[in-house]
Amino acid sequence: MLPLHLQNEVIHPDGQIRAGFGDDFKARADFVDAASKSLKAASTSGIPRVFVRMAFQVGGTDLPDNCELYRFVKHNEIMREGSWGAEFFDCLAPDTPSDVTVSHNRVNAFYATQLEQMLSDYGCEHLVLFGVATHSVVEHTARHAVDLGLRVSIVTDACSAYPREKHEASLSAIGNLVTLVRSEELHFD
Numbered sequence: 001m002l003p004l005h006l007q008n009e010v011i012h013p014d015g016q017i018r019a020g021f022g023d024d025f026k027a028r029a030d031f032v033d034a035a036s037k038s039l040k041a042a043s044t045s046g047i048p049r050v051f052v053r054m055a056f057q058v059g060g061t062d063l064p065d066n067c068e069l070y071r072f073v074k075h076n077e078i079m080r081e082g083s084w085g086a087e088f089f090d091c092l093a094p095d096t097p098s099d100v101t102v103s104h105n106r107v108n109a110f111y112a113t114q115l116e117q118m119l120s121d122y123g124c125e126h127l128v129l130f131g132v133a134t135h136s137v138v139e140h141t142a143r144h145a146v147d148l149g150l151r152v153s154i155v156t157d158a159c160s161a162y163p164r165e166k167h168e169a170s171l172s173a174i175g176n177l178v179t180l181v182r183s184e185e186l187h188f189d
Contacts (some may be wrong), residue, residue, distance in 0.1 A: 001042040001049045003158075004109060004131025004138055006092040008033060009078050009085030011132065016078050016085070020132035022162040031132070034157035034183040035092050038130055043096055043098060045188035048122050050115065051094050052131070052141075053081050054158045055086040055103040062105050068097035109141040126151040128186070135170040153179040155186060 009015040013028065021028045022096060042049050056063055058073030058081075073079055079086045085103075088094065094101060104113045119127065127150045131138055138159050145152045154171070161167035 001038070001047050002052060002109070002127055002129035002141070003035065003039060003049065003092070004052045004108045004129060004141060005054060005133075006051065006052050006089050006131060007079065007085065008087050008089055008161075009083075009091060010035055011089040011092065011188045018162060019136065020160040020162055023058060024162065024164075027160060027162075027164070031158060031160045032089075032091065034155065036174060037183040038128075038155045038158045039092065041183075041186045041187065042128070047128075047188050048124075049094070049096070049099050049166070051088065051099060051101045052115070052137075053088065053101060053103055054105060055081045056105055057081060062151060087139040107136050108144050109137060110144045110148075119150070124150065126153065128153045128155065128181075128188075130155035132160050134159040134167040136159040136161075139174055142174055142178050151179070153181050155183050156180050157182050 010020055011019045039049065056073060056079055063070045063074055065071055100118065102113050102115050104111060106112065110116055127140065127145050129142060129152065138154065142152050142154055155169060159167060161170060
């Protein structure tokens with residue numbers, strides 16, 4: 001299982017990355033509930049959980065200036081390694097000894113990380129993923145995983161994008177590549 005960006009800066013109402021919820025507190029609460037169910041289902045079934053988070057160096061020296069998001073992050077020093085924003089949201093944080101964390105600094109969770117090797121070491125053939133935001137890290141990472149030959153499932157109610165139309169458009173765009181499932185339907189055989 002690959003939970004993506006379950007971090008304070010993205011999930012917490014005081015976070016500065018608004019791509020997942022804006023000020024929609026009900027959507028945030030529904031997401032947290034679905035993400036919690038998904039994490040618990042994997043843990044109960046003994047499925048490895050690899051938590052992916054964004055974390056940048058002080059001054060954003062490891063970020064290019066090629067897009068608005070990276071410039072915003074650099075300018076505001078958010079999601080900096082060791083900061084509150086880069087830490088996991090309390091109730092969605094890794095909580096078992098077998099949980100693993102991967103840090104990345106681009107949109108795609110595979111880019112310049114050990115994620116591909118890690119999944120290979122686990123013998124992963126089917127990757128279940130979810131997180132924020134649907135139209136960026138979720139979609140980009142899912143497409144990369146499909147290109148690697150993995151079967152991919154996305155937990156739709158444990159994903160979010162703001163405005164909501166971005167979430168729906170993203171799921172529609174990748175629906176022919178992945179299996180879309182809700183948290184209450186999630187089971188591991």
